[in-house]
Amino acid sequence: MNIEVQGLTRGFGRATAVHDVELSVDRGVFGLLGPNGAGKTTLLRVLATVIPPSSGSVRLLGRDPAAHRERREIRRRLGYLPQQLGYYPNFTVFEFVEYFALLKEIPPARASRAAARAVERVHLGDRARAKLRTLSGGMLRRVGIAQAIVNDPGLLLLDEPTAGLDPEQRMEFRALLREIGESATVVVSTHLVEDVGIACDRVALMYDGRLVFHGSPGELTDRGHGHTVGDAPLERGYAAVLAQARA
Amino acid sequence: MRRLLAIEVRHSAMLPMLPVLAGLLLLSPIARHLTPVALWTSRSNDVQSTVQAIGPFVAGTAAWMAYRERRRAVSDLLVCTPYPPLARRLATWAAVAVWAALCYLVNVGVVFAITAGQATWGRPVLWPVLSGLTSVVACTMLGFVAGKALPGRLTAPLVAIGTLVAMAAMMEWALGGEWLGRLSPIYPSIGESPFYRVDPSLSQAQVLCYLGVAAAAVGLLALAGRRDTRAARLRGGALAAAGLVLAAAGTGLALRSPVGDFGHFDRSARPASAPVPVAYTPVCAGSPLPICVHPAFRRELAALEAALSPVTAPLAGTPAMPSGVAQSRHDGSLLPFEFGDYQLRGDTIVPYQALTILRTRFALALVTAPGTGPAKAGAAQRAVAAFLLRQAGVTPEPGLLPPSTVDTSAAQRLAALDASGRHAWFAAHATALRAGTLTLADLP
Amino acid sequence: MNLPPRHLIGLHLRTRQTARAVVALAATAAAVRASQHWTSGSGLFSQVVLLLLAAAAATAVATGAHNPFGEVERTASSPLPALRVTHLLTLTGTALAATAVAALITTYGVSGAAMLRNLAGFTGIALLTAGLLGAHLAWTVPLGYVLYCGGELDLHVGNLWTWPTRPGSDRAALAIALTLLAAGVALVSLTGARDRRSEQT
Numbered sequence: 031m032n033i034e035v036q037g038l039t040r041g042f043g044r045a046t047a048v049h050d051v052e053l054s055v056d057r058g059v060f061g062l063l064g065p066n067g068a069g070k071t072t073l074l075r076v077l078a079t080v081i082p083p084s085s086g087s088v089r090l091l092g093r094d095p096a097a098h099r100e101r102r103e104i105r106r107r108l109g110y111l112p113q114q115l116g117y118y119p120n121f122t123v124f125e126f127v128e129y130f131a132l133l134k135e136i137p138p139a140r141a142s143r144a145a146a147r148a149v150e151r152v153h154l155g156d157r158a159r160a161k162l163r164t165l166s167g168g169m170l171r172r173v174g175i176a177q178a179i180v181n182d183p184g185l186l187l188l189d190e191p192t193a194g195l196d197p198e199q200r201m202e203f204r205a206l207l208r209e210i211g212e213s214a215t216v217v218v219s220t221h222l223v224e225d226v227g228i229a230c231d232r233v234a235l236m237y238d239g240r241l242v243f244h245g246s247p248g249e250l251t252d253r254g255h256g257h258t259v260g261d262a263p264l265e266r267g268y269a270a271v272l273a274q275a276r277a
Numbered sequence: 278m279r280r281l282l283a284i285e286v287r288h289s290a291m292l293p294m295l296p297v298l299a300g301l302l303l304l305s306p307i308a309r310h311l312t313p314v315a316l317w318t319s320r321s322n323d324v325q326s327t328v329q330a331i332g333p334f335v336a337g338t339a340a341w342m343a344y345r346e347r348r349r350a351v352s353d354l355l356v357c358t359p360y361p362p363l364a365r366r367l368a369t370w371a372a373v374a375v376w377a378a379l380c381y382l383v384n385v386g387v388v389f390a391i392t393a394g395q396a397t398w399g400r401p402v403l404w405p406v407l408s409g410l411t412s413v414v415a416c417t418m419l420g421f422v423a424g425k426a427l428p429g430r431l432t433a434p435l436v437a438i439g440t441l442v443a444m445a446a447m448m449e450w451a452l453g454g455e456w457l458g459r460l461s462p463i464y465p466s467i468g469e470s471p472f473y474r475v476d477p478s479l480s481q482a483q484v485l486c487y488l489g490v491a492a493a494a495v496g497l498l499a500l501a502g503r504r505d506t507r508a509a510r511l512r513g514g515a516l517a518a519a520g521l522v523l524a525a526a527g528t529g530l531a532l533r534s535p536v537g538d539f540g541h542f543d544r545s546a547r548p549a550s551a552p553v554p555v556a557y558t559p560v561c562a563g564s565p566l567p568i569c570v571h572p573a574f575r576r577e578l579a580a581l582e583a584a585l586s587p588v589t590a591p592l593a594g595t596p597a598m599p600s601g602v603a604q605s606r607h608d609g610s611l612l613p614f615e616f617g618d619y620q621l622r623g624d625t626i627v628p629y630q631a632l633t634i635l636r637t638r639f640a641l642a643l644v645t646a647p648g649t650g651p652a653k654a655g656a657a658q659r660a661v662a663a664f665l666l667r668q669a670g671v672t673p674e675p676g677l678l679p680p681s682t683v684d685t686s687a688a689q690r691l692a693a694l695d696a697s698g699r700h701a702w703f704a705a706h707a708t709a710l711r712a713g714t715l716t717l718a719d720l721p
Numbered sequence: 722m723n724l725p726p727r728h729l730i731g732l733h734l735r736t737r738q739t740a741r742a743v744v745a746l747a748a749t750a751a752a753v754r755a756s757q758h759w760t761s762g763s764g765l766f767s768q769v770v771l772l773l774l775a776a777a778a779a780t781a782v783a784t785g786a787h788n789p790f791g792e793v794e795r796t797a798s799s800p801l802p803a804l805r806v807t808h809l810l811t812l813t814g815t816a817l818a819a820t821a822v823a824a825l826i827t828t829y830g831v832s833g834a835a836m837l838r839n840l841a842g843f844t845g846i847a848l849l850t851a852g853l854l855g856a857h858l859a860w861t862v863p864l865g866y867v868l869y870c871g872g873e874l875d876l877h878v879g880n881l882w883t884w885p886t887r888p889g890s891d892r893a894a895l896a897i898a899l900t901l902l903a904a905g906v907a908l909v910s911l912t913g914a915r916d917r918r919s920e921q922t
Contacts, residue, residue: 078357098506105359116350120288129284133358133365138280177354294861301865306872330868337860430787431745434780434860438773441864449759449766 031056031089032185032215033077038086040072047072049239050086059211061226061247062219063268064236070219071113071189073236077217078110078187091184106135109183113190113219115174119163123154123173126162130177148180151206153199168194175203179210186216192225204229227251227264235271242275281360281368282375290338290345291376298380301330307388315395316573318475321402322465324385325409329444329463331384332413335377336420337437342369343424344432362504363513367495370421374414381413398471398557398573404480405466411487412462416440418494425498456532460486468536471573472606473552478534486527493520554606565593567601574604584632587669588640591699597643597707637674640665646711651677657715660687668692687720694721733804734811737785742812745781749774750819753829753836760829767830769871772885775839776847776863778820782812783847783859783905786914795913805910813844813902834889842885842898848905856914 033055040048048069064070075081076088079095091107093100117126128145136144149158152172162170171194178186188207192200207229210216220226226233227247235243235250243250247264254266259273302308307323343366346352355365385406392401423436450458458464459479466480499505499513561569563582566589570578585602592598640662641651654662663683666673673683691699702721709715753760753774760767785808788794794801820840824833831839843863851859866885873883881887884894 075353078353080353080356102359105357108357110354110357112353114350116352116354118288118345118349118351121284125284125288129281130354130358132281132284133355133360135359141280293858297861297865301868304869304872306876309876333864333868334861337864341857430784430857431741431781433857434784434864435745435777437860437864438777438780441868442770442773445766445769446759452766 032091033060033217034087034089035077036087038073038076038088039084040069040076040081041084046239048076048083051236051239051241053234053241053244055215055217055232057211057213057215058231059207059216059218059229061230061233062217062236063221063223063226063233065272067238068236069239070236072239074110074187074189074217074219075112077185078108078112079104080110104185106181107184109178109181109186111174111178111188111191113193115170117162117170117173119161121162122159123149123162123165123176124158126173127176127180131180134181136181144180144182145176148176151179152176153202166194168196168199171195172199175206179206182214183210184214186210186214187219188217189219190221191218192220192222200225223264223268224262227262235268235275237272237275240275243271278364278368281365282371285368285372286375289372289376290342291335291373291380294334294338295376295380298331298334301334302327302384305330314574314577315392315397316469316471317392317396317399317401318467318469318471320388320392320396321405322467322469324388325405325466326463327381327384328409328412328416329441331377331381332416332444332462333437333441335373335380335413336416336423336440337433338377339370339373339417339420340424340436341433342373343421344428345369347428356504361509363499363502363509366421366425366498366502370418373421374417377413377417378410381410385409395576396573397575398571402467402475402477404475404477404484408466408480408483408487409462411484411491415487415491415494416462418491422494422498425501457528459483459534459536460528460531462487466536468552470552470606471557471571472554474555476534476536476552479531479536482527482530482534484527485530486524489520489522489524489527491520492523493517496520559603561601565589566599568603569601570604580632584636585639588636588665588671589643591665591668591696592643592703592707595700595703595707597703597710599643633671633674634677636666636669636671637662637677640671640673641677644710646713649713655713655715656682656684656717657687657720658710658713660684660717660720661691661710664688664691684717687717690721730804730807734808736789737787737808739785739808739811742781742785743815746778746812746816746819749778749781749816750823752777753820753823754826757827757829760831761827763830765871765874768874768886769867771829771831771836772839772843772867772870773864775820775836775843775885776860776867778816778840779843779845779847779863780860782809782816782844783851783909783914784856785812786848786851786859786909787856788913788916791916801913802910805913806906809848809906809909813841813906816840816844832889835885835887836889838889838895838898839885841902845898845901845903845905848909849901851914852905852908852912854915859914 031054033053035051035053038048038051039046051073062070062073076083077090079101082096088095090104093104095101095104121129124145127148128141131141131145132138149155152175154169154172154176157165157169162173165173171191175188175191178188192203195203204225207216207218211231218225218230230247233245233247233250234241250267250271251263252267254260254263254268254270257266257270259269260266305327307327346355389401420436420440424432444461444463447458447461448463451461451464460483462483466483467475467477496513496515496517500510500517502510557571559569560572560575560578561567562578563586566586568578568581568585570581589598638651641654641658643665644658644661645654659678659682663673663678667688694702698721706715706719753771756770756774760770817837817840820836821833824836829836846866847859847863850862870883870885873879874886879886881893881897884897887894
């Protein structure tokens with residue numbers, strides 16, 4: 031298992047953002063759904079080793095992120111795209127990705143090639159020398175994806191990766207996810223239910239910091255039988271689970 | 278690290294600052310009035326003093342760069358990378374330091390290139406240059422630490438302004454006699470007199486102090502890094518302690534250095550130490566008044582002759598005429614001119630300012646006994662000095678020869694004499710005049 | 722131009738972190754007061770320190786001109802120039818008042834009138850810098866100008882290029898300072914601080 035989480039809780043002051051989450055995820059694409067404020071981003075940040083859990087245990091890629099050395103090893107094989115992507119406007123696309131390649135301790139001799147490959151995989155090869163401040167929001171998002179995959183991660187965490195992408199780019203992105211998911215664990219946090227339905231093998235639904243559903247997209251669809259809210263089967267399943275959680 | 282540093286150097290906020298710094302250096306007093314006498318020692322001090330322009334800007338820029346991760350909201354992205362956070366921060370700082378050092382060294386190169394074309398003796402003195410360089414690096418590190426500690430848009434300007442205030446304040450202490458103030462990066466760290474060997478002790482002390490401060494700042498940066506390992510933080514603490522020790526050692530050395538008072542040797546404070554004379558062969562020119570100077574001032578001979586010979590014209594052929602003017606050593610003096618026969622304490626020959634002072638002092642020295650200051654000249658002596666100056670077309674310097682103290686009618690009477698009459702009068706009265714025994718009534 | 726509603730003005734001042742700037746201005750005035758021991762003479766150090774403190778206050782005013790919203794604010798229909806003028810005059814007035822109090826309490830090597838004039842002029846320079854280069858660089862030209870004036874003082878050169886070093890009664894210097902202030906306020910009120918996309922975070 032690339033992700034093993036038991037009893038994970040994370041609070042901020044008096045508020046608990048993630049409450050007693052249990053999760054085991056192996057290779058493949060794992061979708062994380064939930065309304066705003068459900069705790070998806072906080073969970074992702076814990077998995078990305080940005081913040082530690084308040085309690086519970088986490089093992090990533092077979093290692094314990096609480097130990098410094100193991101955390102460093104995890105980070106060498108981790109890719110993370112946060113919801114709000116910060117960037118250095120004067121960097122070019124290539125420089126930004128190469129910068130993160132170096133920070134991920136890809137040997138300098140390979141970093142340039144890895145960066146170039148990552149930029150190509152997100153179809154920004156023709157804009158490799160463009161400064162980030164000249165890019166549209168969708169292109170910036172793709173740059174963010176490029177830096178997340180530059181080290182061919184074993185664990186890839188993506189928070190709202192398709193925000194700003196046009197439909198064609200979303201299709202290409204889903205194909206990329208499936209390709210990466212063949213050899214790594216990909217966790218995608220998104221509001222777009224159809225992305226989850228198409229790209230993900232497993233899906234979890236969070237509400238109010240808790241995991242209220244964990245199964246396949248088909249199982250989520252089944253939960254929506256007879257439910258009237260939602261325009262598509264998966265949406266109805268999503269709405270049904272949420273309604274049950276709120277009740 | 279090298280590749281990372283290369284990326285940081287290409288994108289450092291120092292790049293847009295370079296034209297600003299270049300403009301400031303071009304407009305600085307040093308650039309616009311490179312000391313007229315091209316002494317390698319004074320030029321070396323000059324380049325060190327350019328830190329007052331470079332230091333504040335690089336400190337402010339470093340503070341700005343330290344705040345970059347937060348300002349650009351990339352903290353989460355950076356935190357989840359395995360690269361040691363301290364090394365990453367140091368790469369950002371190092372990029373600023375590289376550009377700052379380059380700016381400073383280019384400035385040094387330009388000034389030294391100009392000096393090479395002007396100087397007639399000696400060679401570059403590198404200790405003040407090194408002192409300036411280490412102070413620039415220390416400024417970047419202190420600015421970076423301040424920017425990390427207090428991230429915000431106001432930090433960079435406050436750091437920049439605070440740096441300049443600190444430098445100026447230390448200089449003011451030094452002017453007030455506080456020895457600690459000599460650690461200011463803009464305090465001249467070597468004596469400028471070409472007559473004596475350069476004592477680099479204060480420069481060395483400054484270098485040690487700045488290196489110590491920079492090391493302590495790096496240590497503090499490591500110590501405060503929440504996401505660094507405990508071992509890294511402990512090493513940082515050790516480095517901070519070592520830096521403080523180094524800075525203290527530098528401070529101690531500065532206190533013991535005999536170099537003070539703007540390059541003078543303070544023999545009253547350091548009686549055991551004395552400047553070591555440097556042998557030289559004077560260069561001479563001029564007739565009928567031969568003027569001999571240290572070879573470092575060779576280029577000033579013509580100006581000196583043009584300035585002083587006319588003053589002595591009425592004295593030619595009389596006992597009052599000096600046999601020559603020879604520049605002599607003066608203990609620890611910064612001043613480029615001390616005339617051996619006449620103990621002048623003039624200023625640098627800067628035509629726009631001090632030539633009049635020099636000529637006035639010279640005229641007074643011609644009519645007084647050696648060692649007599651301008652204030653002690655008698656009425657007759659003042660009148661004769663005023664005459665000598667006026668006939669040379671020089672208006673006396675009011676601070677030395679106030680018009681109210683000069684009996685202009687006596688001076689005019691001397692002027693009214695014909696050449697042979699004046700010659701005879703000086704021949705008869707030269708000795709008494711210098712001895713100060715003549716009164717106004719004794720003047721023609 | 723109609724005045725914006727008071728509530729909007731209050732919100733606008735908050736977005737510009739006016740309270741923080743006021744604290745910075747108060748701290749600068751306190752520094753002026755605290756520096757009295759060193760700035761009571763008319764020597765080079767005394768004058769340069771007072772100029773630096775004026776530049777610091779000016780920077781605090783101009784840095785606040787930074788627009789944290791970028792395009793979003795520019796496309797709103799509210800009268801931005803009126804809001805910006807209110808913000809700038811609030812801060813400039815605060816700075817002048819604080820400096821006046823500091824100047825009244827004790828004497829410095831430079832007259833109170835000169836200190837106020839220099840503050841006004843440096844604020845204008847800082848605002849012009851913010852308008853042309855960006856609020857984050859508002860400190861650079863004022864600081865460089867202080868260095869230039871210090872150099873000229875050292876060389877005993879005094880002309881209108883170094884108007885801050887002239888006596889408080891000098892009308893030409895006052896006219897220059899007020900012109901700079903007016904130009905700076907006008908520029909930043911009309912266009913805001915320069916705001917490339919790179920400065921929106």
